[in-house]
Amino acid sequence: MSNTALLVMDIQKGIVGRIAAPDYLPRLAQAVEAARNAGIPVLHVVVGFRSGHPEAADGNKMFGALPEGAFTPEDPDAAIHPDIAPRLDEVVITKKRVSAFAGSDLEMVLRAGGFTHLVLAGVATSGVVLSTCRQAADLDYRLTVLADGCADADEEVHRVLTEKVFPRQAEVTSVEEWTKAVG
Incomplete structure (x- = not known):
């Protein structure tokens, strides 16, 4: 599995708070722990902007409408949720759009690490997961x-x-099945 990386995407306090399922974060934490135990690198992907949002055009329906200070270094809701907090040796990728690849150095990190298989998890399925899945495919x-x-x-x-x-471009499985397979 040395060519595999787990991408944990947009698990930031202000985003995860919109998910009602109380079992979501504990289940995701199991996947992260299984990856770590199997020696599979965990890459954390977050959305982030500079103060004043110079990267977000006014015409961008999603990011141009962000409130002042949202997803900036000063925003406590931009922090990765503590249940999934990265270890010191884990890479954090900051993206500027929906896809984990857009406005980030993700592809450079993946190529440098020799990763050819990506395992995707995150919030929202219709946002970062869909956009990243399509671009990665x-x-x-x-x-x-x-x-x-x-x-x-x-x-x-x-x-x-x-x-x-997703099944058209990816294997789709559960956290439980995946953790058994890598364990």
């Missing part, structure tokens, strides 16, 4: 999506993506 990465390691405010959208869309 176009970049020829082998993909696994942890269906219950992803969450979305719209459960039907989550279901359609994990059952009908």
Whole structure:
């Protein structure tokens, strides 16, 4: 599994707080711990901007409308949730758009590390997971999506993506099945 990396995406306090399922973070923590125990690097992907949001154009419907100070270094809600906190030796990638690749150095880190298989988890299924899955597939990465390691405010959208869309480009499995396979 030395060519595999687990991408844990947008597990920031202000984003995870929108997910109602109380079992989501403990389940995701199991995946992170299983990866660490198996020697699979965990890469943490966060959305972040400079103060004043110079990277967010006014015309960008999602990011141009952010409140002043949101997802900046001063914003406590931009921090990675403590249940999934990165270890000192784990890479944190900061992105400027929805996809983990957009406005970040993710691809450089993946290529330098020789990673060819990405395991995806995060919030939201219809946001960062979908955008990253599509772009990673176009970049020829082998993909696994942890269906219950992803969450979305719209459960039907989550279901359609994990059952009908993602299987076209990725293996879709559960955290439990994946942890058994890597353990």
